[in-house]
Amino acid sequence: MSERPIRVVQWTSGIVGTSAVRAVLDDPRLELVGLYTHSADKRGLDAGTLAGRDPVGVAATDDVDAVLSTRPDCIVYMPHWPDIGELERILGSGVNVVTTARLVNGEYYPDDAGSRLAAAARAGGATLVGTGMNPMHVPTVALAATAMCRHVSRISITESMDCFGYGNTATWTGYGFGGPPDSADIKAKLLAAEPDYAETVSAMARAIGKEIDDVGLTVECAVALADRDLGFIRIAEGTVAGVDATWTGSRAGAPVAELRTTWTLGSVLGHRQDPEWRLAFGYLVEITGDPNVKLTMSFAPADYETFDIGTTTAMPAVNAIPAVVAAPAGVLTPLDLPLVTARRR
Template sequence: MTSEEHSATGSALDEPAATAGALPARHRVVQWATGGVGRAAIQAVRDHPELDLVACWVHSSDKVGVDAGVIAGIEALGVPATDDVEAILALDADCVVYAPLLPDPAEVARLLRSGKNVVTPVGWFHRSPGDEALEEAAREGGSTLHGTGIDPGGISDVFPLMLSAMSSATTFVRAEEFSDIRSYNAPDVVRQIMCFGGTPEAAMEGPMLGLLTGGFAQSIRLILDGMGFDPSAEIRTSQQVAVATEPIDSPAGVIEPGQVAGQRFCWEAVIDDQPVVRVAVNWLMGTEHLDPAWTLGAAGERYEIEVQGDPDLFVTLKGMQPETPEAGWERNPGVVATANHCVNSIPYVVRAYPGIRTYLDLPVIAGRAHPRFARRS
């Protein structure tokens, strides 16, 4: 079977990532950017028994030369950070954890062409029109590109797909986030990109819906394709805002009355006027002093996944959100989980056939045991 035939049938692996009785191979990893996700990824690579960190690219000039472990807040790992892209491209490495602020497809193409696999939370959760140049770069480099994370890249796609396996004749799938956005430690992003603290008009005209739609529409397409829904389903988007009625203290500064303090985004795949897949996020600056008086509900911060079929299935996922907004500033579990999903996918991605490979192509991706409980030979 050729690699094209393999990919057409969805089988993208030569061999399992962990084979009983054999010690798994080791893989050389590059960390690309050291924001919240990048720093958590450095720690996750250190803690992964099959991975070695060999390089770290940074955007910020003041981090150049600083050890990647120190940047991540752990012990020094003997890996000084660099901003030299050519040096990274020339390096012998198996995979790049690509976590910059925004994706640069030309940069990703260069990494792929240099023979490095790329795992990333910034896009490519599914193949999309316009990805031809990246597919070509991956073929040239014999490398694989895999988009992963929590939302998109986890709760909004692969988890509903897994749940759907236990139901039949499915008519509706939903994945929904309920978060207190005060815990998100990126004040510039929260104000400038997410448009909290601005006018409702600015938020409705801002870049957020477009930026989010890129990833969440891919999640929806992954569910439609994976479950055999009519691919011509129309994807509808919606955005709603709530404003503060009193000053709301937030880590991104005080949100004044009349300014945006809550946003809801929704993406729906619709067939014959019937929603069949819904992905939604509810982001609130706390649950007081909002107009409309939105709340997170009695269950509080959470993710919900629902499959309506035979039988109906419903999962509430806790643990991705911090105990308090302030705790999220120190270490946000959702950001850590995003990094872990990237890092844990590496042993599977390095074995995949070249090209953009999704959850529909890869096998079940597992984390690894704590060293105390890991296999000993």
């Protein structure tokens, strides 16, 4: 692969997808050969134009056969939700996949998705890796920190931030924002929308030598104290303006791995909610072991006005492409790859 650029197809071009397109175009190791889109209004448009760049001669298409005919080495798969049948087809055709689409290994998806994906990868001699900021980049960093411990009994990660900058309406309404403060209903929505969180706590537990036998989810919500219009979503007074969800993987009733997301929309702009949550604006890692370890992670753009909000989700996938292409066939996680790093500009 060192003698030629890695041929890459970008699958979808939303907030994260267009960030990935820019990253692929900027990486001399990679060559963009295709762009798949679900949107009728994007069909035929140049990938460079869609990503805010000069045209690059790659037109967006919704024709899967046309995409696969470009003979890509890797597809960067970033739809809003994964289509397991679609992934089976891609892997079965021999194309590697790195994805941020709410998927780690398919283990907690319905209809035996994990086994189906593994079988397709074996049949095509291809590799599937699920990643993204959280899951799976932050858990990978957290697990690397356990190397300083004699033993670990529990690992906990909290993502705590206001998500106003990520203006994806479907994501936030799908999580219950702007709707009634029904924690049971929001829990059901999260269980359906985020099997990757259960997959992540399971992978975290395995990495420290434990197989979990249960994944629990607890949900609390906060309500807006006044109407707010954020442009991409309207949140009325008394409706959900914050969601605090904790996924806990346990063994024999004892917590082993925990992934918590504390999200608000608009509190960073001064909008108030009840209850008010003190946000970390980043990630908190707590490792219980010998010794105990605590980490705090955050990203600080040089210029918030021009910051590409898709970067932190897209780059763990784009930076992993060479390692994914070089990896053995199968369904892997970032924990199975060599250390993935950014490149010097």
